[in-house]
Amino acid sequence: MDKLTTLEKAMEPVRDGQVMMFGGFMTVGTPFKLIDAILAKGVKDITAVCNDAGIPGRGVAKLLAAGVVRKYYTSHVGLNLEFRQIVAKGGIDVVLVPQGTLAERIRAAGAGLGGFLTPTGVGTEVENHEGGKQKVTIAGREYLLELPLKGDVAFVKAHRADRSGNLIFRKSARNFNPLIATACRHVIVEAEHVEDNGILDPDMVHLPGIFVDAVVQG
Amino acid sequence: MDRQKDKRERIVKRIAREFKDGDVVNLGIGMPTLVANFIPKGVEIVLQSENGFIGIGPVCGHGEEDPDLINAGNQFVKMLPGGCFFDSATSFGIIRGGHIDVTVLGTLEVDQDGNIANYIVPGKMVAGMGGAMDLVVGAKKVIIATEHCDKSGKSKILKKCRLPLTAVSQADLIVTEMAVLERTDRGLVLKEVAPDCTVEDVIQNTEAELIVADDVKTIAV
DSSP states (O other): OOOBOOHHHHTTTOOTTOEEEEOOBTTBTOOHHHHHHHHHHTOOSEEEEOSBOOBTTBTHHHHHHHTOEEEEEESBOTTOTTHHHHHHHOOOEEEEOOHHHHHHHHHHHHTTOSOEEESTTTTSGGGGGGGOOOEEEETTEEEEEEOOOOEEEEEEEEEEEETTOOEEOOGGGOTTHHHHHHHEEEEEEEEEEEEOTTOSOGGGOSBOGGGOSEEEEO | OHHHHHHHHHHHHHHHTTOOTTOEEEEOSSGGGGGGGGOOTTOOOEEEETTTEEEEEEEOOTTOOOTTOBOTTSOBEEEEEEEEEOOHHHHHHHHHTTOOSEEEEOOSEEETTOOEEOSEETTTEEOOOTTHHHHHHHSSEEEEEOOSBOTTSOBSEESSOOSOOSBSSOOOEEEOSSEEEEEETTEEEEEEEOTTOOHHHHHHTOSSOEEEEEEEEEOOO
């Protein structure tokens, strides 16, 4: 199956009110072209999941500034100096999640797990987030039960892709990209280079193509 | 300004002497990053970056930047030979799984029970915890790098943290421009004082209760 398609076709399943996950760490590994396409399509009431709030004017920060994000799962917003004004305007519910917990919740959703136990956040306000978390003691140590985080659409940035959707990431641009691709129903990839099948060394593939629905030339 | 720089350099120089050859280390954003510049000769440490790699090298000069390679503090950096990349779940598996020997973090407040508060000031600053909550519970040793007092001269080392906590009882060592404090089962022990300070100076500038070690040393400069 040839997954290489046009931007317009790849974006067809994207609608108002969806849970959308974005790759990228401070915009490194963020699919800029796909985010521009979300804005161009006029989609709103998004629940966005992204490690950080990025840099004003770039990537996910554009969605936040445009007011189309209603709920935001993230671990860090401190380097986006616009973010305070965005929150002050209202209409956005920010859920702060420790970075390791965010990564693992996404991984758990993609791996069919019902949740996991982590020592991270015990004794902090994280215990009370999202309606309160169950505490479990194992061998004398306390853990929080963290639940999987699933999405409707994943927006992934890859360095190389083939027509089967196999992906190779580059350097620190990998970050959350392979994780979100496992946790969403529809997975769109913006790839810098698209190859025919058989070109990528199968031993060097970071994400198997079966997770991917659409590949767009970046 | 220069005084501030001088304070910070003192702190990071002292912390740089805490590492053993071969330690895997994660340095937090800001002042902790500077520790890497003062690692003693003969000690080689491996730096992990929570955005997904091992082998952080020096910050890039102008024109050397690779758009796909930043550290967790959003600086363009080089990578050292022998380094490698991984995804965020693996990165935090390394962190929570006890594979980091030492982490160095800055803080807003720290208290005598080792509680740390460094991610949010309600109503004022919402930064988010990033990877800090995972780092402090996962690393084998947690070193807090902080100026002894805040800008208004109030102690940052408290009896009990007032801000929302990043973690409970995780700080092992606190290094300031005035002192080195170690958390023990008995409480916070004053181990070393700066050459231009007395034990009395440290006690006067510290809200937390301190146990003065029998053999308080002078911080070597």
